[in-house]
Amino acid sequence: MKNPVARLLDSGNLVVSDGDHEKNNARDIIWQSFDYPGDTLIAGMKAGIDLVTGLDRYYTSWKSVDDPSTGSFIGRLDPNGFPQFFRSKGYDKWSRTGPWNGRQFSGSPKLNPDGIYTEKFVFNEKEIYYMFDPINSTSANVRLKITPNGDIKHLIWNHQKKIWMVYFTEMVSDCDIYGLCGAAGICNTNNSPRCECLSGFVPKSPEKWKAVDWSSGCVRETELDCGTEVGFLKYTGVKLPDTQHSKYDLKISLEECRRSCLENCNCTAYANADIRNGGSGCILWFNDLMDIKGYTTDGQDIYVRMPASELVFALILMLAFWRRKQKKEGKKLTDTNRFIINRNFACNRTTSETMALNKIETEDWELPLVDLKRIVKATDNFSQDNKIGEGGFGPVYKGKMNDGKEIAVKRLSKNSGQGVDEFRNEVSCIAKLQHRNLVTLLGCCTEKGERILIYEYMTNKSLDSFIFVDQSRNLLDWPKRHHIINGIARGLLYLHQDSKLRIIHRDLKASNILLDHEMNPKISDFGMARRFEGSQTEGNTARIVGTYGYISPEYAIDGVFSVKSDVYSFGVLLTEIVSGKKNRLFSHPNHSLNLIGNAWKCYNEDALSGLVDEAILDSKNQMEVVRVIQTGLLCVQEDPIDRPVMSHVVLMLSSTMKLPHPKKPGFFMERKLRDADCLLSNSNFSSGNQLAITTILPRE
Template identity: 70%
Template sequence: MGSERALCDFLGINCTIFLDIPAYVQQKKAKQRRLKSSSEGVTLNKIDSEDLDLPLFKVIVVAKATNNFCNDNKLGEGGFGPVYKGMLDDGQAIAAKRLSENSSQGLNEFKNEVSCIAKLQHRNLVTLLGCCIEKGERILIYEYMPNKSLDFFIFDEQTSKSLGWSKRYNIINGIARGLLYLHQDSRLRVIHRDLKASNILLDYEMNPKISDFGLARSFRGSQTEENTKRVVGTYGYMSPEYAIDGIFSIKSDVYSFGVLLLEIVTGKKNRLFSHPDHSLNLIGHVWMSYKEESLLGLIDEVILESSNTIEVFRVIQIGLLCVQEYPKDRPSMSEVVVMLSSTMHLPHPKQPGFFTARKQQMADYSWRNSIITSCNQQTITTVSPRD
């Protein structure tokens, strides 16, 4: 009886076979009163009333599309909650991201993602088709990306073999154009704050689309940076000024992009990188190799045969320019796009941020009391990051 009651409550239907109608009505009314009086209910109503030009899906439609959120349809799970593949009645494939009750992300992140990405339209940004805020649910409905995320390819020994240099270079350029749109060409200046390989989704033709805007911040006018006491993101991708001082700007996204470039070229993760001769992270290893003019050994063996070595070297140098320690030294994304699409002379990069040995890096973090979180459960971090 309990499971039938829960199903009926979730779907919002009259299950007279299973439920005592008066008791069910009383429970529903009590739940609605609690939701209406809570701050969560107020915010849900606010989302509903805002003119976001975003379709609102009914729970029963999303449940039907995902076969009642069946585990067989589950694509993965992050800090926000599980993501399910679904099929609408018109044949469109979707990915439904459902906020879980014990999610480390809250309603603010949900509302932030809805209000932020609903205003954005670019071929290198994932498309938000709509959301569901019915009966206390918080579900984001996205276009379905069949080729999963970038980390699935570049960090796996087997799947990386299908990603030659031309595809990787196309992905790099697509991410750059998406970021340029966020920073400069969209109606609002948007700082993503959690750019990483797992947040780059790939469509049927392996074109990249930046996803997961739950932690993004938007600016109006000429504002380009802000300070926060709540640092959010993923260690290994966060810029020094953001991780240590809570200052984020378009240049903190540029830093994350630089880390991503180095990971795409090497096929190695920045934070999990290890070398028998030193304890540097990937950034440190690339920096030392650049100074010693020994870049060839950095390149992922998978792309060596299919790549233009000079072009790969340029990408490495651009990556190092993006991860320079001081924000003022890093190029803007408009400059990065020009660098990637031309043979212009590149300046020599200065020392990168967070390239020192890990023990020292962790000591730099330890004085902060902020909790660092990410939308991806696999990379949630705290003031004592895991290895």
Template identity: 50%
Template sequence: MMEKLEQTRWEHGMEDRIVLWSVPKFDCEFYGRCGLFGSCNAQASPICSCLRGFEPNNPEEWNRGNWTSGCIRMKSLQCERVKSGSEAAGQNDVFLKLGNMKVPDLAQWSRLTEIECKDRCLTNCSCIAYAYNSGIGCMSWIGDLIDVQEFSTGGSDLYIRMAYSEIDGNHRRKVIVMVSAVIGTIASAMICALLTWRFTSKHRARKEGGEKLHSDTNEKHPSFLDRDMTGDSRDHVKLQELPLFSLESLTAATDGFDLSNKLGQGGFGPVYKGKLSDGKEIAVKRLSRASGQGLKEFMNEVEVISKLQHRNLVRLLGCCVEGEEKLLVYEYMPNKSLDAFLYDPLRKQLLDWKKRFNIIEGICRGLLYLHRDSRLRIIHRDLKASNVLLDPELKPKISDFGAARIFGGDEDQANTIRVVGTYGYISPEYAMEGRFSEKSDVYSFGVLLLEIVSGRRNTSFYGNEQALSLLGFAWKLWNEGNISALVDPAISDPSSQVEIFRCIHVGLLCVQEFPEDRPTASTVVSMLNSEISYLATPKQPPFAERKHHFNEERPHQNEEKCSINYVTVTVVDGR
């Protein structure tokens, strides 16, 4: 029998005690209320039910309201049958999406993207469920699912692996109808596009290397920039002439997008190395069809970067738009991204202080160009080490403008209901209130600067240094007068100490909590070059301390627990 913990009060003359508080308050808050593979819904009657594809392990007890024995799978998974050799490969297992769920306990957590999270679980026969939360990352489960709840609102999407045969006929028919409708729509669109192209081609000369792309209105076409809540008087945005590559030429250049040519993977999709027929090396970013915001980000990046020319910004060579394929073609950076050097024990030795300072200054000059010197005022919104590419001479080039935002007129800040960016680099006003400006990029730059000097990720401090972030660790050492302990031993050189310490000082000024306390990119350039001799005293940065210690990465899921309680605290909910 489940028990509650209550605090009560009784006074002389009272007939009953007054309950001041109790834990848990509701039946579904009892840990594992419905047993393994059971789901609890406080609004339903009975409150416990088996997850789809499962049935009660002990039907008699289950019908009497004793659900602790949980549920068992009705049909074994295809991958289990293939693995055991009892059946040849057939229809793959599928994932059933359950919305508004409290995710099960004992998740394995990783920093994969949503697409990578699904792919890894699908290819791992032991993975029986996964969930993705933008603020937390990828969660997956191996073994039994325990303590699942269904909410009326909120919660997360939980994907349960089940046998293909578990999909009922109605669901299959719906899938067939949906697929048929999509195919029909695509076919109609292709026919219309072909007729339109044939008509317009008669009235314009073909230009070797490219044509002009046009975007539609804000509401009707995802090529319009992410104007969020502000609205814009421009009904159309004309893109500059940009060379168009054929899908055939890019497929040949990348050997059919072979995995051996894959350079990396982002939220937009994979990036491949390629070589054109003339021998020119390129990097091809391919829009993932499963990317929910991919098309919007694709057109946004085309518009933004096609108008930019700076030695510290990656150069866009062209794009490809054929059918469902959307690809961007960039100059190839043989040294990949900054993080590939900075966090590699061997390669980081190639980044002496002079090279690191040049990288810091180059990033800042690229940022200054975006904010002030280009024809457009652009806020990058996702500046981080993996979005800084290095050319053959290790000079930095800012890349990935899928989340960038153009400011118009006298606009100096904006609000959004869709916060984009990367945890650890996002400024507090943007993360908490959706307000972003040039100072948001300056904050991200400050985090990146401290990472370059220390050789450590901002998110590498979980479980040590008193649960501080990199910002908190730097602030702690600053107050203790021991700032030299922050410096990466690979660049620790007495002759460069003054310049290194000055950079740390600038970094702390860039990550101040309030935007008005942070310098502009132009001021940062002057500070780095000692054109400004006096630097203000920094204040404590945000996220410098954590009041509670959480072990966010739990590699030892099978460790014996020290105590048992019946209260669950695994709800995934933003605060």
């Protein structure tokens, strides 16, 4: 090449071609930057392998946010068996996408929920690669970036502000860690503990399993014997096992796939390669089933080989259990019409509420029904001596069951503004959610028109009883407060990103954070929560609910709520935990700003010590305290676009990465509290079904 020519194309690709023979087509390109992605994939760039030339296009993280040298994480296609992508940390497998199933990678959430670009996975004899393209020339500019800590950020260019905004973040949760549950183990983020063995398998090392070390995996209770009959047990909605050692045929049906597995004694499982149009193609596994993750909507089906005797035994057990249950509970079902929640069930607050409560629906949200007599006995007939609190829903009582288990009983007050909708909403939002930082719902009761929820009892009650009470505030040193802050953040991250549905709490505040005997925080009270499905990212309502001082500006003014509404409330809560003061009741001798306004003022004047609670002023973790304050201010920025999502908040709180400077917060202007507002605040007013907007008055 005597006359090389370098050109930067509109696509962002830097190409070098021979100027003497240049014909402006791909065959004349000698070198191109698109073949060496660095830490970023952009539209039109391939991630994968050219099987003809051997070119391997993979992406690598930076060492840090300001050091572009090669970091610890690599995203790379593995062409062995049925192709899949791995993220490696150093030389170790860190996480896995699962194979492409025609719509998405089976182990990853849908990467393009709003359809702003098209995805393509090419798999033929010449090349295997993943690529995305904008839908049209006017679509948003998108890029994917692997961060120094291994997350994948989806960024969209904001033409108005001339900045890249985070659209979506793929974070590696515990169940995404490669092989967390070992061979034949399945990980589910909604379960605690996370790992369990597939049916017909038991822990290989029961001692390690009890110690929450699942790496040794599971082994079959009954070994497969080629001379005996076998069948298959179907698992629905999972991330398919590691396909490195699998075999595949893209042309046969699922039934032919089953027969192929039956004919080979070493075949352990099979599944469709493509789930579109009813399914097609075949993947066969012959080794241990490694790295399976449980899903609800994003995964696919797999059929695991089992001895016929195991399948028959399982069927007999299920039938016997069903018959015993019918015999034991048949009368109770007739008398009380067991209450089963369906997320599609809706009823209005009418005179037929009792009929609505007793209606049996499909079992999407099944929850144990507890007899009213047992609850009355446990609470000593709802004795005032057992009353431990009261909110917009009604009073809460401490109870003790016959087996000694302590419970918290939440009873809807007859005078409450809340009704069946809120009762059903709370149950449907939390009934099947399991996270160490969410309160556990144990059961409910709807007898005789009652609406009662039964929760695990929290020994240390709510967070507000510590941080806002002088006698108790000194019990919370900085390590305890930091532990509580991180726990709340992880609970919110689960609700916003990792749970089966995206859930917006809409009433996050100190009194809705409960503390167990080890001071672990648990988010409670989901009566105002809303669920988002599919690609939905925000909602709108004419009825504003929540609590004074915690409501975001866009929600209070326009009725628009999203995950960023909860982020705002979390930012207020952070500032309250650090300062030991309430946002709305805060007063200062030199100005009339609320707590958020005071935090903003202290930050700009580099005087944050004036904000921090005296109980933690002697803390040796001053930099950590400052970091929390700055994170809180980032969360309460006026424009929701500027606020971080919870995955970023968790990272900010747990790392030493440099934080951006926050912009002006919302609802921080000077104001004068009216007498009526003070009365509401002093009574710990929660809006329930009423309008609740923080009063904003101009500077006098």
